[in-house]
Each structure stands twice: as C-alpha cells, then as structure tokens.
Amino acid sequence: MELVTGNIGWIEIVCGPMFSGKSEELIRRLRRARIARKRVQVFKPALDNRYAHDEIVSHGDQRLPSEVVNGAQEILQKLDWRTQVVGVDESNFFGPDLVDIASQLADSGKQVLIAGLDTDYLGRPFTPMPELLCLAESITKTLAICMRCGNPAKHTQRLVDSNDLIVVGATGMYEARCRRCFEPGIPKQELMDFAKPQRNSM
Ligand code: ADP
Numbered sequence: 656m657e658l659v660t661g662n663i664g665w666i667e668i669v670c671g672p673m674f675s676g677k678s679e680e681l682i683r684r685l686r687r688a689r690i691a692r693k694r695v696q697v698f699k700p701a702l703d704n705r706y707a708h709d710e711i712v713s714h715g716d717q718r719l720p721s722e723v724v725n726g727a728q729e730i731l732q733k734l735d736w737r738t739q740v741v742g743v744d745e746s747n748f749f750g751p752d753l754v755d756i757a758s759q760l761a762d763s764g765k766q767v768l769i770a771g772l773d774t775d776y777l778g779r780p781f782t783p784m785p786e787l788l789c790l791a792e793s794i795t796k797t798l799a800i801c802m803r804c805g806n807p808a809k810h811t812q813r814l815v816d817s818n819d820l821i822v823v824g825a826t827g828m829y830e831a832r833c834r835r836c837f838e839p840g841i842p843k844q845e846l847m848d849f850a851k852p853q854r855n856s857m
C-alpha cells in the first residue's frame with residue numbers, strides 16, 4: 656500500500672501590537688521552513704514603505720527578502736505554483752481581501768503564515784485579523800513591553816494626532832502600552848455611562 660503524503664495546507668497566525676515581535680517570529684518560522692528545504696515566498700504590502708522595499712524588517716533589524724504587492728489579489732498573481740510556504744507580513748494593510756486569499760492558498764495545500772496587528776490605534780479589532788483568527792489552524796499572540804510601566808503590553812499607542820485608521824510609522828509615532836496605560840484618544844471614563852454627581856449637590 657502506498658502511503659499518501661500529499662501537501663496539507665494550513666493557516667498560521669502571529670498577532671499582537673507593534674513592537675511585540677511579530678515580524679521576528681514570522682522571520683524565524685520562515686527561516687526554519689527554508690532549512691527544511693521548503694519553497695518559500697514572502698509578501699509585504701507596498702503601503703509599508705518604512706524600511707526596505709524588498710525585505711521584511713523587524714524593529715530589532717532582522718531581515719528577510721520579500722516581494723511587494725499592492726493588494727491580496729496580487730499574491731495569487733505572483734505565486735509560483737511550486738511554492739509550499741507563503742509568508743505575509745502586516746496583514747492589516749491588506750484589508751478584508753486577505754481572508755479569501757489565505758483560505759484559497761491553504762485549501763490548495765500551501766502553508767500560509769500571516770503576521771499582523773490584532774487591534775488598531777483605538778484598541779478595536781483590526782480587519783482582517785478577527786476573521787483570519789477564526790479560520791486559522793494555529794494562533795500565536797505576542798505581547799510587547801509597556802513603555803510607561805514595563806508590564807506586558809497588548810496595545811499600540813499612537814503618539815501623533817490623526818484619526819486615520821492607517822498611519823504608517825514606527826518608533827516615535829507609536830509605542831507599546833499595557834491595558835492600564837493605553838490612552839485611545841478619548842478618556843475611557845467618558846465612554847462609560849457612569850452616574851455623574853451634580854456639581855452643586857456635594
Ligand atoms: P512587530 O513586528 O510586532 O512590530 P518586531 O518583530 O518588528 O515587532 O520587533 C520586535 C523587537 O522590537 C524586539 O525584539 C525588541 O528588540 C524591539 N522593541 C522595541 N520596543 C519594544 C517594546 N516596547 N517591547 C518589546 N520589544 C520592543
């Protein structure tokens with residue numbers, strides 16, 4: 656009897672705030688895939704023009720060659736059919752299209768590794784991560800160090816004044832914050848419907 660060893664595809668996610676080591680972890684996994692002699696292709700969005708054009712770069716300056724795409728659809732166009740492992744960094748720049756593309760790739764036998772932010776600058780779930788997490792076989796959540804207090808940080812604090820969902824930037828424009836130190840623009844208390852004492856009733 657012949658052993659059936661066809662390629663099984665899957666989706667692996669690394670998510671968390673900025674500076675939490677997502678790119679480092681993605682690079683580590685992709686390097687290991689190369690050591691295992693798998694054919695690897697890595698994609699990053701053209702919007703992410705922070706460091707190098709043709710590499711994914713971590714904040715600790717680890718680097719891995721990558722191809723630039725203008726959207727999730729372009730990943731399919733640039734994919735060599737022999738590729739076994741597909742890496743995608745900065746999922747949050749791709750928007751909802753990445754969900755279908757990742758599923759199609761996994762269904763066709765590719766191992767899909769995706770890294771990206773899970774929450775935005777206001778602490779809200781960041782498309783397309785919520786759906787990707789539901790569809791994935793494996794999920795890793797990375798935490799950074801809070802720049803205020805040193806505790807584990809799950810938030811990306813925006814330090815510049817903008818209400819745009821995507822503002823490309825790194826150190827100086829963003830920092831990691833824990834739940835307690837995170838300030839999403841509007842004071843949290845004002846979002847809650849707490850009873851407020853009348854000024855002249857005290
Ligand atoms: P991400 O992809 O999640 O933004 P990177 O992999 O690019 O993260 O960078 C992680 C590296 O960033 C760490 O190994 C560390 O050297 C550096 N770093 C800078 N600020 C912080 C922080 N606040 N918490 C943890 N690591 C930080």
Ligand code: ZN
Nearest residue numbers: 801804833836
């Ligand atoms: Zn803190």
